[in-house]
Amino acid sequence: MTSEEQEFIRRFFRAVSDRPIEFNGLDDQRYVKIYEEPAFEDHDPVKLLASSITLLPGQSVQLLSGYRGSGKSTELRRLRRKLDGRGVYKVALLDIEDYLSPSQPIDVSDFLVAVAGGLGDALLEAGHLNGDPAEEGYWTRLVNFLVRTNIQLTEVSAGMTAGASTPDKLASAGASANFKASLKSDPSFRQKLQERMAGHLGALVRDVGTYVEECVKKVKAKYGPDTEVVLLVDSMEHFRGALTNATAVQDSVVNLFAKHSDKLHFNFLHVVYTVPPYLKVLQQNLGSFYQPGGVQMIPTLKVRHKEVARTPFQPALDLLEKLISERGDWKRLLGPDARGIVDELSLLSGGHLRDFLRLFAEIIRRADRLPVPRRVVEAAIQQIRSEFLPIPDDDAIWLERIASSHTTALKNNDRLHDLARYFDSHLALSYRNGEDWYDVHPLVREVVQQQATAARERWSDKKE
Template sequence: MTPDEQDFLRRFFRSVADRPIEFNGRDDQRYVRIYSDPNFEEHDPVKLLMRSIEYSTGQSVQLLSGFRGSGKSTELRRLRSKLDGRGYKVALVDIEDYLSPSQPIDVSDFLMALAGGLGDSLLAADHLTGDPAHEGYWPRLVNFLTRTNIEVPEISAGLSAGASTPDKSASIGASAGLKATLKSDPSFREKLQKRMAGHLGALTRDVSAYVEECVKKVKARYGQDTEVVLLVDSMEHIRGTFTNAAAVQDSVINLLVQHSDKLHFDYLHVVYTVPPYLKILQPNLGSLYEPGGLQMIPTLKVRIKDENRTPFQPALDLLEKLISERGDWKRLLGPESRAVVDELSLLSGGHLRDHLRLFAEIIRRADKLPVSRAVVDAAIQQNRNGFLPISDEAAIWLDMIANNHDVALKSNERLHELAGYFEAHLALNYRNGADWYDIHPLVRDVVRQQAEVARTRWAGKD
């Protein structure tokens, strides 16, 4: 392989890496305007989110959901770009920077992270220009814990020995430690949750007061008509591990349902990203978050909901454009290989991340250009293997989803199991007027064959 070919593959591989588009003038061309297509424009999440913000008087709250890798983070950044252009001051907070996604979430540590992230983001954007020790939330939180006599040794150790009121340097040191430890130390987080249990009302008021102060300072600087928007990303990453997934999912539901009132703020527009399983585990969740409610980003429909699973050409054209913006697929696959691109698009199920992953694996395996059919098949199988193995019981359920295009849920006791299928992309959500479901095309044949064998085996035991 020539140096030029190696450089082409290196650049192509990097361009299909899964990362949000920032809309900062350097990467805008990578964004494919899916929602400019008449077939998909009615589902444009940014248009709908913006209208709820613009039509509301000074404050609003909305939820944005979709599968991990469906483009939520990119769409949030597109929303930020549009809002910036209309004079809004936007704080974008990645909640994963403040809380571990593998641990149950409590309303107290979520509120701390939210306020801390808002202050950090506004300071980073120069919308708050004072001393971080006074403008940020973390030193304030240390003082709050001190005032309410919540003694946490990890915090107290950062304060001046014997001081009734912490000096500035000690407060800064303690607040930096608190911010880091809140995410990295599960035992500290659990201890803090327990000690905060009796002070939730006071914490909620303190966070609300801080949010209001931030907004007032932004308005004082830019004008009283200026409005502030908080975009909270990566909440869908909070899903736990194999051993505690149900507990973590329950904690997210508890936060968003039982404490929904604490997630609304005066004078602030907020958009929270939430996991797609919430649509299953908590019906009508959006009613708690008016005026926008819950906005779902469906998987790109690459097939029509019919008996023949007819390919939907507008979606295939968009996915071809998506990959064209990242590299020359004709050089990679061959000049007459549009059929292969469409095959890969169909196998991705319209899931944007999986579409890019298929091309990344082909590029990784390429030893010559264009690549052989054997390389394409090996890349497909490698991505398929990532979904396997599947239990017989799961195969039967997934086969029912594929055949009926609904979730085929027999009882609510299995809701968490169904949520797991969505988290793993084994089940996908589409929209054609009403929502409908299918299983990932990479495993459809495997699931069907396994389900048939399992049904026969179980019938024989009866």
């Protein structure tokens, strides 16, 4: 390839990399206005989230759910821009992964600590406050709270206090900075903190609530008494754990948002938490804990109709073509049959935005000339498909039932965690067309059908 073609490939590859759109004037054109299309306008998550915030002045709590890569982070940033444009709203956005590791079970105490610390940091970063959000930053305040409640930091993490014994010495010893870092990176510290805080949860809830109110008062003092403060908490959907503790992590998230839902509401603060899609599966009627907005689900983009023939849904294919057009010249990349290939990749993605862009990224990564030959497209498809495999026979049989019935085909609650795993890994996708319905990811649908048939035949032969 020429140097100019290589530069084209580099730009295109960067443009399809998976990152949220910030709406900062530099990347706005990359956003495809899906929800302005008549076929999708009723499902606009930003419109629905904003309505609950604007119709209920003072405070509210809502949940935003969807698959990883479905665009939740981008939609949160679009919500921030929409509310900021109304003047009276001051929005802070925090990434919970900056404070907690998603690979470990979460407890209400460390979650509240992370939200409070993140609120102060996010308000400062957004410029809504100048200086400390309260008389003391939350991390210093927390260290002092532990001392006031007779929880010694030496009980939690050896060496953190470096011999300090009073609040002033704790702060000067850098304990607050160490606390923030250890909360995310040291699982043993986090576990010990949870154990020590168990008997002081009520006091912690009150302390966090007081701190939040102080932050809001500071913002109102700066902008006026009618100012509304909104906190957007991103990346909670990343809390899935590892192979050895996935069930424990999932159960801890359910426990947090169901059992402790009352502790996630704050006076004078609007909050939107992103949550993983498995939460809706593991906890029925979750939205009743978060009225009036409840749970807003971002469905996968429907690229095929629900009926047996699974005919393509042209409005979705056109939207995905617009999406890739804003990132690069796909005709130059794919050649004379380009639109047909774009539609093929759209259908194979199942309407999952991240998987659609991953297919293009894999094609671009393999490109050695322009346009790329068909073998490159096939190799890219096979590479992404292989990442879903292997699938156990039991799973293949269940997934086949999901594909044929368009329901979860869940016989009893004993396998709820398996169903949650299907959603988390994108093996099963959810759609909305008047009602929720489900299907198997198109990249593995044929594999699932063939494997399920073969597995049943083997079991039948054994019985005979």
